[in-house]
Amino acid sequence: MTQSRESSRSVRIRNFGAPAVLSIENVAVPSPGDGEILLRVLAASVNPVDLKLRMGAIPFFPSEGLPYSLGGDFVGVVEEIGTGVDSRFSLGDRVYGLTTPVSGAQSDYLVVDAAQVTHAPKAIDAARAAALPVAAITAWQGLFDHGDLQAGQSVLVHGGAGGVGHLAIQFAKQAGATVLTTCSADDFDFVRALGADVAIDYKNQRFEDFAEDVDVVLCLIGGDTQDRSWDVIRQGGIFVSTIGGSDPGRAAAAKVRTAPPFMAQPNSGQLDQIAALVDAGKINVVVSETYPLHKIAEAHDRLEKGRVRGKIVLVME
Numbered sequence: 001m002t003q004s005r006e007s008s009r010s011v012r013i014r015n016f017g018a019p020a021v022l023s024i025e026n027v028a029v030p031s032p033g034d035g036e037i038l039l040r041v042l043a044a045s046v047n048p049v050d051l052k053l054r055m056g057a058i059p060f061f062p063s064e065g066l067p068y069s070l071g072g073d074f075v076g077v078v079e080e081i082g083t084g085v086d087s088r089f090s091l092g093d094r095v096y097g098l099t100t101p102v103s104g105a106q107s108d109y110l111v112v113d114a115a116q117v118t119h120a121p122k123a124i125d126a127a128r129a130a131a132l133p134v135a136a137i138t139a140w141q142g143l144f145d146h147g148d149l150q151a152g153q154s155v156l157v158h159g160g161a162g163g164v165g166h167l168a169i170q171f172a173k174q175a176g177a178t179v180l181t182t183c184s185a186d187d188f189d190f191v192r193a194l195g196a197d198v199a200i201d202y203k204n205q206r207f208e209d210f211a212e213d214v215d216v217v218l219c220l221i222g223g224d225t226q227d228r229s230w231d232v233i234r235q236g237g238i239f240v241s242t243i244g245g246s247d248p249g250r251a252a253a254a255k256v257r258t259a260p261p262f263m264a265q266p267n268s269g270q271l272d273q274i275a276a277l278v279d280a281g282k283i284n285v286v287v288s289e290t291y292p293l294h295k296i297a298e299a300h301d302r303l304e305k306g307r308v309r310g311k312i313v314l315v316m317e
């Protein structure tokens with residue numbers, strides 16, 4: 001069922017709490033302004049940040065800002081082009097991108113800054129393309145912009161079977177790095193098929209027994225995993241976290257550099273590079289489950305339970 005052009009269903013929260021606070025509201029279809037385009041959204045991923053936001057666990061999005069419209073990345077079809085948009089886009093083009101987690105990408109229609117989107121990969125369907133923007137850009141910027149990973153180096157990816165991790169393994173491998181990763185033992189075959197050289201069972205093994213003098217740690221986990229990581233990085237190596245929270249004292253003692261906490265930033269040039277890799281068959285984008293928009297609460301429940309390989313994606317009916 002496609003929504004009429006007059007209204008757009010949108011995932012919103014008016015209170016913080018359990019998945020029951022998620023509601024689908026009908027809102028007016030927005031019009032694109034200067035430099036913007038209107039998209040009919042085909043699919044939008046569910047990211048861990050959606051869960052944290054829903055629970056009120058992100059100080060940047062306080063209760064004073066409620067209600068929030070959820071969804072920060074998307075694949076959609078160009079429906080209308082605002083003034084001042086360059087000629088890269090035509091009506092009907094399939095594009096993808098990321099914005100903020102409260103941009104309302106989990107909607108039938110979405111207005112976005114044209115600078116933040118680019119053409120989606122052609123070789124994969126909308127659900128798989130929607131799995132990419134936040135996760136892939138986080139992996140890419142974490143490894144290369146913040147981790148400065150180079151060919152011939154080694155990287156330890158903590159959390160390699162999830163949304164960000166399964167792409168980070170592949171990007172690092174493509175770049176000529178040796179990849180070690182922590183994951184559940186059930187995911188060993190999965191991460192090895194993606195290119196991991198060494199898989200470490202985070203529940204029953206100590207990564208310190210496998211990793212030594214790595215050049216980069218990309219930590220998608222935080223906490224104790226982060227605390228134990230300093231000693232496996234070579235002197236002058238780099239620790240990068242997507243969770244925030246760094247420990248300059250421990251880093252200095254271990255003679256390790258820490259990248260400042262970072263949020264994935266929209267970058268259509270990097271999305272173009274990622275789309276080219278996907279279209280060349282060099283990156284396998286894994287969607288474990290899709291949900292229709294109206295089952296958003298089930299999708300949150302599923303991601304919260306864990307043991308998801310790759311991504312969970314909402315597909316607009």
Ligand SMILES: NC(=O)c1ccc[n+]([C@@H]2O[C@H](COP(=O)([O-])OP(=O)(O)OC[C@H]3O[C@@H](n4cnc5c(N)ncnc54)[C@H](OP(=O)(O)O)[C@@H]3O)[C@@H](O)[C@H]2O)c1
Nearest residue numbers: 048138159161162163164182184202220242263264306307
């Ligand atoms: N800064 C940013 O811009 C940014 C962007 C994207 C994501 N993030 C954050 O990065 C984190 C990862 O995101 P994601 O999308 O990849 O999450 P995800 O899809 O939920 O994946 C997390 C993975 O970590 C594994 N895991 C859990 N505990 C672990 C441990 N102690 N050691 C090793 N692996 C463990 C899980 O495996 P099991 O299910 O088998 O336990 C799962 O495969 C989230 O906290 C997210 O909010 C930040």
